[in-house]
Amino acid sequence: MNPFRSGIVASPWESTVVDVNSIHHEVYEQCLQGIQQVRQTQRSAGLLIHGEAGSGKTHLLRRLRTHLTPSAPSDTDREETLYVWVRLQTSPRMIWRTLRRTLVDDWFRPVRGANSQFQRILFHRFAEIRTAEGDLERWYEFMLENDQPGLKELLDQIADALDLDRNTAVAFEHIAFGRHLRDLRAWLSGDSLPEAALARMDLAQDEGTDEEREDQSRQIVLMLCRLAGNGLPVVISFDQVEALQISPGDRDAVFAFGQVTSTLHDSTSNVLVVSCVQSAFNSILHDHARKSDLDRMSSLGAWTLHPLDRSQSRQLIQARLSQLDAAETETIPTSPGWPLSPAEFDALFAKNAFIPPRKLLSLCAERFEIWLKRSKQDSGDDLTQIAEPEKSAMPTAGDESVTSDTMETFFREKWTADFEQKRAASTPERTEEIVRHGLPMLVRLVAPDVKLVSDDLLPDVSLVFETDCGRTGVSLCTQANMNSLSARLKRLKIQQATGRLKRLVVVRDNRVPMSAGAKKTRQLLDELEEQQAVVMHPTVEALAALDALRDLLSDAKSGDLSWHGGTIAPQSLEDWLVANLAEGLQDLVDDVLGRPGNLGGETISDTRDVEALNTLLATRPLLPLDEAVEVLQRPIEVVTAIAERHPDRFRMLSGPPAILYRAEDMQT
Amino acid sequence: MAKKVPLLPLSSEARESLLQAVGSSREPQLAKSLAALLAPTHSVTEAQVTPVLEELVATGDLQKYALGKGKPKYWDRDLQELTRDAVLRAIKESAAPLTAKEVAAKIAPPKVAAANVSAILDAAVAGQLCFAFPSAKATGKPSFWHQDLREIGRQAVLKAAQQAGDPFTANELAGRLQTPVKLSETDVTGILEETVAAGTLHAIPATTAKGKPRYWTHGVLELGCRAMVATINTKGPQTLTNLKKLLKGIGDAQFQQIVDRLREKGSLVAHPPLGTAKQEMLGTRPPSAVPYLQEVGLQLKRIVGLLKGAHVPSDELRRAVVQLLTEAGISFGTSGDTSHLTGSPTAAVAETVDLVGAMKRIEPGAERGALVGARELRRAVRLPKSEFDHAVLELARQGRLSLHRHDYATSLTQEERDELVTDGDGTFYVGMALRPR
Structure with missing residues (x-):
């Protein structure tokens, strides 16, 4: 075991392995004082934290999150705090939606077997009004089992007192009674849900234009913060703010971020906004954010994560070594600063009196690795058995590979790991965010002459690319709710008719088929195609590749992509990505921009048939070809041709009987 | 035999010839001489030519010079x-x-x-x-x-005085002067006294009662400082009492001033009393640690021997000793001690410009560690780039502030890069934050 591995903390939700409290102690204390101030003054506040790449921003957030995790059951007089970590890998026009989804995910997240943060809100609200004394959680369990009407009555009291809107009150009630939690989580996250699911939960869902949906998300976030109440402060920490910038000099991103922090600051009374930004981003923030936003972002001050001095460096090394078991500890040299030699340790501080933690850990990891091999060699062990597990270990997100000999190898391994992870975690609910954030990055890489522009007169067209030949618009139509989809298509028809776009691309997701009864929706899609719109269905692989691409680029921009202790410049990664463009990504760009040779095979009837077959197979995953022909009322040759023409979507077992199925169903 | 040709009378054309004769003369001429100079074709007497010359004087064509009692002379120049x-x-x-x-x-x-x-x-x-x-x-x-000999003398005296490493008398300096005219001791004394009065040179008292006054570019205190350093360098570290005895002719107040000045500059280092001595010594370099640690070393040797005899592992002994030394304040690095840098020129720049003060002015939170952009600080202090960069790096080396790198500065334009701080080895720093003291 190399205790110096894992120099990067990928998420504050990771469990803490080792922590040196004296490092960044002052800033950490400021965070705690900030929470106390919010609790006491009942006014929201902001803390701005700077740090260079590898200085430990996410590590600090993990310490804070760990501290805020309750170690005992909720009780009437026990102060608690809620926590949200938002990694801003998103489009500047979707910040509120990303914040909403992240907040809901984090509040539903079970922590070390304890209650979710939503349940903690519930307990605190009960604690404010219940008359009984004693253990709060046991009382709640009793009420749930023996007095549900009484519990409902209390919930109504809370809703009235907080002036909750109907939807939030109903959602709160579902949480209290543990009902429909999966759909409820999706609803709270802003996912489009089928009418049946909404009906089951007795909740409504309005899907307006892009701007309206963003505004709805803003309202939901503010409402949820209000639900938590002044007795339960909420820490919302923003990380990777740099990733919001699609391209260098992108002013919209910083402006949008400033607006979000200001809204949270002014429209809530129990939120501490902790914004973590790279030191190199400091001047961009000051140049592009409004002064008033910046003031709110740092209303409790701007703080810096200092690199480590000699003493802190020794403490960190010692803490990491303490992870070794007793037998391992006995074998290692005991000189201070080991595995670095005294001279090497001194050399680190020769030019500058300080060193970033990540750089120190990376160097220690390399030296430890060398020592490990030598000591095994001295003891006569088989070196291949030592080296193999290290080399074969696939780097995971946030784990710096110290075994990658070249940057090329590192990129390849990192890409493979990231891509596999994204493919496994791919869900249609994330498609919109992936495309809206990732596609502009991809287009910038492979078609740098194409500009991303905005057009306020096309509110349902999320992305507009401009070339010398005209404008191409991309609209994400991945709603599972057919009413919402229908409304979107209807508006798109009107917007397409304005002639502001030379080409309109409607992006659908195969995994969200149109329901069998959505005739109106299907008809609208046909009509859009008649207006020269193009319907495309990116494959799961293409979406996973796009997700991996945006993830890696965001990490690079935020200084979180590290190799041998050094931070990899976004340009280096971009060069590699262009030279090693993943399969499907070039096609994706060509399809979107309508470059020659793409989407030629999809005629109007083809799209209609593809949608119909997809809908059918979504309900009957393994369907004999004959039955498909009968249901679709199309000749067998046509259905067979559709399956053969779209092997990325449909597969067919030759039989007999021939069986049809969806490609993604097999993958899942 | 040739026939004798009669001479022509003085004609008007002859006036021109007369003027030419005057013009060709190198000096004023008598009328008689000028009559003789005319062409031999003319028969002209002194009496005939004089009225013509007077007429030319009246018209301003000639000048008339009456020299003593003799006859006047005529010339066409002043x-x-x-x-x-x-x-x-x-x-x-x-x-x-x-x-x-x-x-x-x-x-x-x-x-x-x-x-x-x-x-x-x-x-x-x-x-x-x-x-x-x-x-x-x-x-x-x-x-x-045509030249002012006094000014030349003054310049020569000043130049020689500047070049003099030690105080000098007027006579000594006069011997060193290189002037067109040798200056006497009195001349040099006069110039030196004027220069002293103007504050350019200092008068130094004579070393003996009969000695002549001395002059120097530095004052008595500097002379005392140099003498004290030279004495210590020659004779080794001395107690204050000894130094007072060795530096004759310096009053108590001046002696104390000299000691204070040297201590402030760090040129004089107090050596803790060693052995049975009770007084501290003054040296020009820090004391050698060896004699001071000799006794501790002997004790350590003895105790290490005892512990080894008690089978205490060497690793443990080493660890304990390292810990002991670390706790005693000994860093095992060479760069940790930056006190030697405080006297460097760059440190002086940093102090003069007061970068720390500027940081606090730009960012009110700088005192508690808020980041200050390199660009903003550079614009505030308006130092030349290299000077600013060196000053910032110096403060970082001293541990007073931490520098924050820009990890991919190559993606910036040259103009943007120039606003950052660079160490010249390819590392660029985007900002800095004061470290808590």
């Missing part, structure tokens, strides 16, 4: 002006001042009397065209030169 030019040229071309007689001797014909030359020179001195220098002898004649 003899006074010519003499004046010749006199001034003579003293300008001379390598040293000249008397009027010496000048007269150097002038080409027409010869000018010394008295006339003297009058011309006096007028030139009054018109600041040359300088007069009285003779060293009471009866001697003054000499004249």
Whole structure:
């Protein structure tokens, strides 16, 4: 075991392995004082934290999150705090939606077997009004089992007192009674849900234009913060703010971020906004954010994560070594600063009196690795058995590979790991965010002459690319709710008719088929195609590749992509990505921009048939070809041709009987 | 035999010939001489030519010079002006001042009397065209030169004084001067006294009662400082009492000032009492640690021997000793101790510019560690780039602030990069934050 591995903390939700409290102690204390101030003054506040790449921003957030995790059951007089970590890998026009989804995910997240943060809100609200004394959680369990009407009555009291809107009150009630939690989580996250699911939960869902949906998300976030109440402060920490910038000099991103922090600051009374930004981003923030936003972002001050001095460096090394078991500890040299030699340790501080933690850990990891091999060699062990597990270990997100000999190898391994992870975690609910954030990055890489522009007169067209030949618009139509989809298509028809776009691309997701009864929706899609719109269905692989691409680029921009202790410049990664463009990504760009040779095979009837077959197979995953022909009322040759023409979507077992199925169903 | 041709009378055309004769003459001529100079075809007497010459004088074509009791002479040039030019040229071309007689001797014909030359020179001195220098002898004649000998002397004295490593007397300095005219001790003394009065040089008291006054570019305190450092360097670290004895002629107050000044500059280091000595010593370098640690070393050797005898593992001993030394304040790094840097020129720049103060002005939160952009600080202090960069790096080396790198500065434009701080080895820093003290 190399205790110096894992120099990067990928998420504050990771469990803490080792922590040196004296490092960044002052800033950490400021965070705690900030929470106390919010609790006491009942006014929201902001803390701005700077740090260079590898200085430990996410590590600090993990310490804070760990501290805020309750170690005992909720009780009437026990102060608690809620926590949200938002990694801003998103489009500047979707910040509120990303914040909403992240907040809901984090509040539903079970922590070390304890209650979710939503349940903690519930307990605190009960604690404010219940008359009984004693253990709060046991009382709640009793009420749930023996007095549900009484519990409902209390919930109504809370809703009235907080002036909750109907939807939030109903959602709160579902949480209290543990009902429909999966759909409820999706609803709270802003996912489009089928009418049946909404009906089951007795909740409504309005899907307006892009701007309206963003505004709805803003309202939901503010409402949820209000639900938590002044007795339960909420820490919302923003990380990777740099990733919001699609391209260098992108002013919209910083402006949008400033607006979000200001809204949270002014429209809530129990939120501490902790914004973590790279030191190199400091001047961009000051140049592009409004002064008033910046003031709110740092209303409790701007703080810096200092690199480590000699003493802190020794403490960190010692803490990491303490992870070794007793037998391992006995074998290692005991000189201070080991595995670095005294001279090497001194050399680190020769030019500058300080060193970033990540750089120190990376160097220690390399030296430890060398020592490990030598000591095994001295003891006569088989070196291949030592080296193999290290080399074969696939780097995971946030784990710096110290075994990658070249940057090329590192990129390849990192890409493979990231891509596999994204493919496994791919869900249609994330498609919109992936495309809206990732596609502009991809287009910038492979078609740098194409500009991303905005057009306020096309509110349902999320992305507009401009070339010398005209404008191409991309609209994400991945709603599972057919009413919402229908409304979107209807508006798109009107917007397409304005002639502001030379080409309109409607992006659908195969995994969200149109329901069998959505005739109106299907008809609208046909009509859009008649207006020269193009319907495309990116494959799961293409979406996973796009997700991996945006993830890696965001990490690079935020200084979180590290190799041998050094931070990899976004340009280096971009060069590699262009030279090693993943399969499907070039096609994706060509399809979107309508470059020659793409989407030629999809005629109007083809799209209609593809949608119909997809809908059918979504309900009957393994369907004999004959039955498909009968249901679709199309000749067998046509259905067979559709399956053969779209092997990325449909597969067919030759039989007999021939069986049809969806490609993604097999993958899942 | 040739027939005798009669001479022609003085015609009007002959006037031109007369003027030509005057113009070709190197000096004023008598009317008789001019009549003789006319062409032999003319039969002209002195009486005939004189009215014509007088007429030419009246029209301004000729000048008439009445010299003593003799007959007047005639010339077409201004003899006074010519003499004046010749006199001034003579003293300008001379390598040293000249008397009027010496000048007269150097002038080409027409010869000018010394008295006339003297009058011309006096007028030139009054018109600041040359300088007069009285003779060293009471009866001697003054000499004249186009350069101010006193100013030359003053410059020479100052130059020699600046080059002098030690105090000097006027006589010593006079011997070192390189001037066109040798300056006497009195001349040099006069110049030195003037310079002292102007504050350019300092007067240093004579070393003995009969000694002559000395002069130097530094004052008495500096002389004392140098003498003290030289004494210590020669004789080794000394107690204050010994130094007072060794530095004769310096009063108590001045002695104390000298000691304080040297201590402030770090040129004098106090050595803790060693062994049985009770007084601290003063040296010019830190004391050698060896004699001070000798006793501890002997004790350590003894205890290590005992512990080894008790089978304490070597690793544990090493760890304990390292810990002991670390706790005693000994860093095992070479770069940790940056106190030696505080006297460096860059440190001085950092102190002068007060970068820390500027950081606090730009960012009110800087005191508690808020980041200050390199660009903003650079614009605030307006130092040349290299000077600013060095000053910032110096403060970082001293541990007073931490620098924050820009990890991919190559993606920036040259202009943007220039606003960052660079160490010259390819590392760029985007900002800095004060470290808590």
